[in-house]
Amino acid sequence: LNTAPTPKSKPDTPHETGRIEAFSDGVLAIVITLLVLELKVPDAQESVDFSLLHELLRQWPTYVAYLASFLFVLVMWINHHRLFSLIHRSDDYLLILNGLLLMGISLFPFVMALVARYLEHPQQRTAFAVFNGLSIFNSIFYNLLWRYAAHNNRLFSSSTDPALARIITRQYGFGPLLYFAIFLIGLWNGPVSLALSVGMGIYFALPNRVFNRFAQSAEG
Amino acid sequence: LNTAPTPKSKPDTPHETGRIEAFSDGVLAIVITLLVLELKVPDAQESVDFSLLHELLRQWPTYVAYLASFLFVLVMWINHHRLFSLIHRSDDYLLILNGLLLMGISLFPFVMALVARYLEHPQQRTAFAVFNGLSIFNSIFYNLLWRYAAHNNRLFSSSTDPALARIITRQYGFGPLLYFAIFLIGLWNGPVSLALSVGMGIYFALPNRVFNRFAQSAEG
Amino acid sequence: LNTAPTPKSKPDTPHETGRIEAFSDGVLAIVITLLVLELKVPDAQESVDFSLLHELLRQWPTYVAYLASFLFVLVMWINHHRLFSLIHRSDDYLLILNGLLLMGISLFPFVMALVARYLEHPQQRTAFAVFNGLSIFNSIFYNLLWRYAAHNNRLFSSSTDPALARIITRQYGFGPLLYFAIFLIGLWNGPVSLALSVGMGIYFALPNRVFNRFAQSAEG
Amino acid sequence: LNTAPTPKSKPDTPHETGRIEAFSDGVLAIVITLLVLELKVPDAQESVDFSLLHELLRQWPTYVAYLASFLFVLVMWINHHRLFSLIHRSDDYLLILNGLLLMGISLFPFVMALVARYLEHPQQRTAFAVFNGLSIFNSIFYNLLWRYAAHNNRLFSSSTDPALARIITRQYGFGPLLYFAIFLIGLWNGPVSLALSVGMGIYFALPNRVFNRFAQSAEG
Numbered sequence: 001l002n003t004a005p006t007p008k009s010k011p012d013t014p015h016e017t018g019r020i021e022a023f024s025d026g027v028l029a030i031v032i033t034l035l036v037l038e039l040k041v042p043d044a045q046e047s048v049d050f051s052l053l054h055e056l057l058r059q060w061p062t063y064v065a066y067l068a069s070f071l072f073v074l075v076m077w078i079n080h081h082r083l084f085s086l087i088h089r090s091d092d093y094l095l096i097l098n099g100l101l102l103m104g105i106s107l108f109p110f111v112m113a114l115v116a117r118y119l120e121h122p123q124q125r126t127a128f129a130v131f132n133g134l135s136i137f138n139s140i141f142y143n144l145l146w147r148y149a150a151h152n153n154r155l156f157s158s159s160t161d162p163a164l165a166r167i168i169t170r171q172y173g174f175g176p177l178l179y180f181a182i183f184l185i186g187l188w189n190g191p192v193s194l195a196l197s198v199g200m201g202i203y204f205a206l207p208n209r210v211f212n213r214f215a216q217s218a219e220g
Numbered sequence: 221l222n223t224a225p226t227p228k229s230k231p232d233t234p235h236e237t238g239r240i241e242a243f244s245d246g247v248l249a250i251v252i253t254l255l256v257l258e259l260k261v262p263d264a265q266e267s268v269d270f271s272l273l274h275e276l277l278r279q280w281p282t283y284v285a286y287l288a289s290f291l292f293v294l295v296m297w298i299n300h301h302r303l304f305s306l307i308h309r310s311d312d313y314l315l316i317l318n319g320l321l322l323m324g325i326s327l328f329p330f331v332m333a334l335v336a337r338y339l340e341h342p343q344q345r346t347a348f349a350v351f352n353g354l355s356i357f358n359s360i361f362y363n364l365l366w367r368y369a370a371h372n373n374r375l376f377s378s379s380t381d382p383a384l385a386r387i388i389t390r391q392y393g394f395g396p397l398l399y400f401a402i403f404l405i406g407l408w409n410g411p412v413s414l415a416l417s418v419g420m421g422i423y424f425a426l427p428n429r430v431f432n433r434f435a436q437s438a439e440g
Numbered sequence: 441l442n443t444a445p446t447p448k449s450k451p452d453t454p455h456e457t458g459r460i461e462a463f464s465d466g467v468l469a470i471v472i473t474l475l476v477l478e479l480k481v482p483d484a485q486e487s488v489d490f491s492l493l494h495e496l497l498r499q500w501p502t503y504v505a506y507l508a509s510f511l512f513v514l515v516m517w518i519n520h521h522r523l524f525s526l527i528h529r530s531d532d533y534l535l536i537l538n539g540l541l542l543m544g545i546s547l548f549p550f551v552m553a554l555v556a557r558y559l560e561h562p563q564q565r566t567a568f569a570v571f572n573g574l575s576i577f578n579s580i581f582y583n584l585l586w587r588y589a590a591h592n593n594r595l596f597s598s599s600t601d602p603a604l605a606r607i608i609t610r611q612y613g614f615g616p617l618l619y620f621a622i623f624l625i626g627l628w629n630g631p632v633s634l635a636l637s638v639g640m641g642i643y644f645a646l647p648n649r650v651f652n653r654f655a656q657s658a659e660g
Numbered sequence: 661l662n663t664a665p666t667p668k669s670k671p672d673t674p675h676e677t678g679r680i681e682a683f684s685d686g687v688l689a690i691v692i693t694l695l696v697l698e699l700k701v702p703d704a705q706e707s708v709d710f711s712l713l714h715e716l717l718r719q720w721p722t723y724v725a726y727l728a729s730f731l732f733v734l735v736m737w738i739n740h741h742r743l744f745s746l747i748h749r750s751d752d753y754l755l756i757l758n759g760l761l762l763m764g765i766s767l768f769p770f771v772m773a774l775v776a777r778y779l780e781h782p783q784q785r786t787a788f789a790v791f792n793g794l795s796i797f798n799s800i801f802y803n804l805l806w807r808y809a810a811h812n813n814r815l816f817s818s819s820t821d822p823a824l825a826r827i828i829t830r831q832y833g834f835g836p837l838l839y840f841a842i843f844l845i846g847l848w849n850g851p852v853s854l855a856l857s858v859g860m861g862i863y864f865a866l867p868n869r870v871f872n873r874f875a876q877s878a879e880g
Contacts, residue, residue: 027252029689030250074759074763109256315517319518
């Protein structure tokens, strides 16, 4: 009698997470490319005063929001790539958790448009609160996904490095707290919070020597 | 003399369904990401009364429709993933059936927009009838695809678990009936039908212990 | 000294055409999904006469164009899938030919919108001429791609069935002529040409017993 | 003690760059397909003078921009394909460099729309300057990506042909200079610069016999 509703992966499939990664790559590639739709071509005017260069430069808030969002989604892809280079097996709960993470990521074109449209408006704080709130949501789901997979090495294989897994658990654990701090900063000064948020993302995406040394001494 | 118009798969291809899965992943990833285009940034106004927060909250029907549609498409991807973890071979009819299933799924951004736009309108029932009607269509095509593949183990391989295949056949068989019941409920109360529809999707996507025990006793 | 500008494929890559297929799957998945953006939600009106059902039914030309285009792009994907199940190697000219074929396919959302918008307009013939003209263009590029690959088995491997390759060469050779006939019919009656075009696509996508028997007797 | 934050790739993954290529294919497929959204269906008019054919032909600047951009993105995909057929390993810096390259490529639908809208406007030079400026940016990032990977064979494997790698290094080195020259030409005559830019892209994408012979004699 069969009691396992999750089918065994095909024996000739390279690894069980192949289709999750392909689907996630698709969603992330679309999200990062849809961002460009927020860049609008200025309407051509026939008046003598009209300067296309001037009109293009006047759109700088959109460019800032575009650059920030692109780097953001890129950092998320790098993180997703990193986690799934350690996660070797899959189950139905992982599919759900990964789906909710992708939902948070696919909301970026919307919150980016919100920030771009309100960057010079008196109520820009609301826009930044939504943007930073989404970052908190996403960092929580990164943690849930990772901890679900890492719990008792549930979805790891024998080739997964346990020391590296522990480093990632500790590093990701700081995420929600840091993004909550950035959220509070954004209530005071939105652009500063955006700069901090992007900077932090890049810092964690890059090979992080300081953190490693810290982790090393904590272990040693 | 050759009479088979379907070419044999390349000997070095991991499995015959690889490209069907890649194409389907692409369509599903785009559908689930396009949903975000229905979320609109409120127009900035200079009046003293204007509150961005208020304007954002006023759009709650769109958020409900977004969340429901995202979960819906996610559940469809999980189901597609499950079926194709058992289907190991491919033929031209499978390509056609899978294509028609993808057509139904790719209509979700349209029916979601319809529901969002009419959620507070007197004629919301028509919108829900279209939404629930699409679910009936999709569940019928899931059944056709699955039964075509499962008939005499047509597209299975020796590693496909026959007991698991039988459980899926029985579980999917209920789908069209249940969605027809939800369709009727939607003619009376649209939002209730939406909640039932999403809840049912999640219930069947999750590892389903109750159903398994039932299946187990029916088998044993 | 090295004179070959095309690098050798990685030894551990499953087959040389993997990335061409992945890129083509991406383009085709996006094209087939973008079609839904042409379906518009009717504007909600408060008047007593307003009927959402009536407004939805009034858009029937869009649904016809959607269905025709979806089946069209699906048939193109099935054809692409079939060709690349026989093409095992790649070179730079194949990349260019495949790219031009993808250009033709990615124009479908535009010509579909054109047909949908002008289906009830006195000048619908122009719209159908563009639609059918694109089909001629595409069938020519399918032939160029296939003949380039098949010439002296240039991009085949030892496992490619030569009899099957010959059947495809003959079958595809009729394509441009048939689509030119459909183009001429469209100048007289647009909808009839659309029906013929879709029907022919489906006929050739399905396992074609009549054609096979004909091919068989021609060979035997 | 573990000091490497980049996890080792799974032992059963075909090669380390698989997911980078899949993500890049996704972005490039979306970019090349989004271009079609710039082609607009002319509004249907009831007047006797209205000619759909005339209206379609009047949009020729959009078609020129579409064709140029499609070929451009196709050439970029071919180049990306070529580089990653030699790059066999991955690290975090490669992910970042590849991401910035994808950012440049994903801006093409925007600059294409800019050129299309201003092709007949007195200030078309500004539009061409942006278009050609983006090409300089992209050719610089192609060089950075390639040189990072090629430095001391950092991300090559034993099967990478060193002579071929040297040819590519030399060929790509000319890119930024050539695109800067095209940028200057565009300040004088935009359309000429566009034709040169597309022509150069195709020339380098095709198997380049002249260049190879030159490279050969330089080596020999």
